[in-house]
Amino acid sequence: MPAPTPIYIIKIGGQVIDDKDALSGFLHSFAKTQGNKILVHGGGKLATQMAAQLNIPQQMVNGRRITDADTLKLVTMVYAGGINKSIVAQLQSNNCDAIGCCGADGNIILAKKRTGADIDYGFAGDIVSVQSEKLGRWLQEGYTPVIAPITHDGNGQLLNTNADTLAQEIAVALSAHHPATLIYCFEKKGVLQKADDDDSVIPHINPASFETLKNNGIISGGMIPKLENALKAVSRGIEQVLIGQASEFHALINHKSGTRITHDT
Amino acid sequence: MPAPTPIYIIKIGGQVIDDKDALSGFLHSFAKTQGNKILVHGGGKLATQMAAQLNIPQQMVNGRRITDADTLKLVTMVYAGGINKSIVAQLQSNNCDAIGCCGADGNIILAKKRTGADIDYGFAGDIVSVQSEKLGRWLQEGYTPVIAPITHDGNGQLLNTNADTLAQEIAVALSAHHPATLIYCFEKKGVLQKADDDDSVIPHINPASFETLKNNGIISGGMIPKLENALKAVSRGIEQVLIGQASEFHALINHKSGTRITHDT
Numbered sequence: 001m002p003a004p005t006p007i008y009i010i011k012i013g014g015q016v017i018d019d020k021d022a023l024s025g026f027l028h029s030f031a032k033t034q035g036n037k038i039l040v041h042g043g044g045k046l047a048t049q050m051a052a053q054l055n056i057p058q059q060m061v062n063g064r065r066i067t068d069a070d071t072l073k074l075v076t077m078v079y080a081g082g083i084n085k086s087i088v089a090q091l092q093s094n095n096c097d098a099i100g101c102c103g104a105d106g107n108i109i110l111a112k113k114r115t116g117a118d119i120d121y122g123f124a125g126d127i128v129s130v131q132s133e134k135l136g137r138w139l140q141e142g143y144t145p146v147i148a149p150i151t152h153d154g155n156g157q158l159l160n161t162n163a164d165t166l167a168q169e170i171a172v173a174l175s176a177h178h179p180a181t182l183i184y185c186f187e188k189k190g191v192l193q194k195a196d197d198d199d200s201v202i203p204h205i206n207p208a209s210f211e212t213l214k215n216n217g218i219i220s221g222g223m224i225p226k227l228e229n230a231l232k233a234v235s236r237g238i239e240q241v242l243i244g245q246a247s248e249f250h251a252l253i254n255h256k257s258g259t260r261i262t263h264d265t
Numbered sequence: 266m267p268a269p270t271p272i273y274i275i276k277i278g279g280q281v282i283d284d285k286d287a288l289s290g291f292l293h294s295f296a297k298t299q300g301n302k303i304l305v306h307g308g309g310k311l312a313t314q315m316a317a318q319l320n321i322p323q324q325m326v327n328g329r330r331i332t333d334a335d336t337l338k339l340v341t342m343v344y345a346g347g348i349n350k351s352i353v354a355q356l357q358s359n360n361c362d363a364i365g366c367c368g369a370d371g372n373i374i375l376a377k378k379r380t381g382a383d384i385d386y387g388f389a390g391d392i393v394s395v396q397s398e399k400l401g402r403w404l405q406e407g408y409t410p411v412i413a414p415i416t417h418d419g420n421g422q423l424l425n426t427n428a429d430t431l432a433q434e435i436a437v438a439l440s441a442h443h444p445a446t447l448i449y450c451f452e453k454k455g456v457l458q459k460a461d462d463d464d465s466v467i468p469h470i471n472p473a474s475f476e477t478l479k480n481n482g483i484i485s486g487g488m489i490p491k492l493e494n495a496l497k498a499v500s501r502g503i504e505q506v507l508i509g510q511a512s513e514f515h516a517l518i519n520h521k522s523g524t525r526i527t528h529d530t
Contacts, residue, residue: 053319073347081346082338085415085423089369093421099370104354106364106408141402143371150350156358158350 007139007174008037008253010183011167016246017044017083024090026185026246031094033253036139038170039146041087042163047078067122067160075160080148087146099143103151104158106134109166111151111159125151125159127166130173168233175237182238183253185246190259191227193218205261207231227261234263272404272439273302273518275448276432281511282309282348289355291450291511296359298518301404303435304411306352307428312343332387332425340425345413352411364408368416369423371399374431376416376424390416390424392431395438433498440502447503448518450511455524456492458483470526472496499528
């Protein structure tokens, strides 16, 4: 039996999506990268802009959008329609056989409406299961899934789901049968020693070094939950998490740029 | 070798999509129908309503929308995002393993921007090719494709494509290897002898009877191009075209309601 094929699960965030040239450059590098890969994308500013134009009030709590019924309709249109299909068309023009979908398509990601939280997040979905066999078969057939952060509950209700979490859950599910690498592309070159110095990227972090970096105050603020999340991912079977810049995607995937997070030393 | 599997290609129009209960009832019947089926949906009034809210002026010529850049973004969001995913989630809740896509996904429908017409239709796409093998494989794997009328040109440009035409081209492409039935679900019970009498459905039309009906003035107005289109479809290899009401889908598919158009007598 041949060794299981490695799979890359790449999440690109809002800042890349909002910048037409940055997105186009990233998609070009992404398409050229050999191997099995899945792209998960966030939303960018478009949903917020359109909500303002359509007079749909937006409420954000702790950086998360409260998804009321009108907002759900809007994000479904923007994420699973506008952004998703624009990415797919660009990847196709780069000879990458992309297939855009959300969690409802093929029932690949089942979620349930978040309940019991202190805050009513509205139509926010927490992931219940990922059909990794289907995603695996699509990859085997030569497709590159491009996944919008919209899921469903199996009873006809679409749900808005955090794209970082979605990428992680997909990677964990696939890691049962494949060496899986989870890649977060964001605006910085990686996890930095000094927040204002782009050349101070920390090349490797594991649970022990994370504690030291945190205790020394080198890692602080919003980077702490991001890294805790990445460390949780590698403790759940994902081989490695890479964090770096979308514009350096090729270097990032080849460990020549960005921060690599693993469970072991 | 087993006989090729029959395939149904069903197009639902705007009036069904705009009516939540009608759509839900149709999707329930559709999901229960055995066999290989592909659903093509139009847009409904939502795009027009949103265009007004977003101050995107809409120009219609001969019932066709002129697709400027802003309108293209809008219809991509509304058709391939909002409507498509809502249909997919509803079908999934009816145990139908739907997978929503547009022509760019998997490169299934390649189109080219319409040029040379008297009118500049903007980003309107005329179909160049349909990857029927891919659609056939998805059906074989148990998926029900749900297709939004957005295509692409292979160079990264999405295009707005007439849903009736899209359904016909998909049916013609699949008819090369499968007996294909093309079904148009619209607001009437079928092609009527008397426009105001819903019980005057003409059960069967072929090229000869069409000429008679036209010469006698029984078929007139907008029904003439619709039927010419259906007759063209059956002359191109599609086994039959069924025209009838979405709410009578089960009866329609079993030839107990609606109008059946064939090439032969």
